[in-house]
């Protein structure tokens with residue numbers, strides 16, 4: 577069952593538009609004017625060296641980080657501007673539409689898997705103990721292949737299973753966009769594929785996603801576009817077919833292939 581049908585309206589606004597996003601920590605400029613547009617239903621992966629600003633960038637999208645200047649527009653509507661110009665009501669409404677999955681799962685250790693998922697709607701001011709909510713939690717656990725583990729606690733699960741719970745928990749909030757920050761980096765290698773499979777399924781169902789990842793083959797296979805960041809700017813934003821085309825000798829493409837370990 578598809579989670580949502582992407583809007584096919586020709587004139588639909590992008591799901592997300594980042595305009596000239598800038599951010600510094602003291603003297604250190606981390607984002608130097610980032611522009612990025614993501615259509616509804618699109619999957620965009622962000623790759624780049626350590627310290628290039630990937631985490632900072634995606635954390636600005638759900639306001640875990642402030643921006644110094646620029647703006648973020650959500651489905652054609654004002655969302656985030658710099659601190660002095662962001663409207664709190666608009667911000668809160670927008671934040672409810674964006675889910676995030678972290679490298680470190682961030683599950684509540686003292687709650688069962690089921691309760692972790694049922695809790696999620698409470699953050700959004702919705703009742704978290706309704707029968708409907710319970711049914712949804714079971715449905716989502718089934719989707720990520722963990723129905724049999726509903727009554728376990730996080731420490732009784734493997735890392736890959738915990739990350740799948742974290743994804744189900746994010747889905748319980750019915751987000752329009754999901755941000756992933758290196759969702760498989762904390763996992764043992766044998767658990768990476770089970771988590772990537774869940775993300776791949778979401779992509780097939782039309783979920784709009786931004787995925788920061790070091791899994792290069794996955795990025796090329798799941799994404800509509802792959803973005804390479806370096807020194808706080810986007811060096812290249814291209815479709816996978818264009819990236820892997822060895823005929824393409826433009827310097828940005830060659831460097832992206834090198835970074836991905838694909839150069840001859």
Ligand SMILES: Nc1ncnc2c1ncn2[C@@H]1O[C@H](COP(=O)(O)OP(=O)(O)OP(=O)(O)O)[C@@H](O)[C@H]1O
Pocket residue numbers: 601606624625626627628629630631632633
């Ligand atoms: N809260 C902070 N205070 C000061 N500097 C920070 C803070 N957060 C990040 N930085 C700096 O900003 C730069 C970008 O960090 P960021 O975490 O966005 O990089 P990244 O591309 O996600 O790297 P990685 O691949 O290692 O996760 C780094 O130089 C980092 O040290």
Ligand SMILES: [Mg+2]
Pocket residue numbers: 630631632
């Ligand atoms: Mg990071």
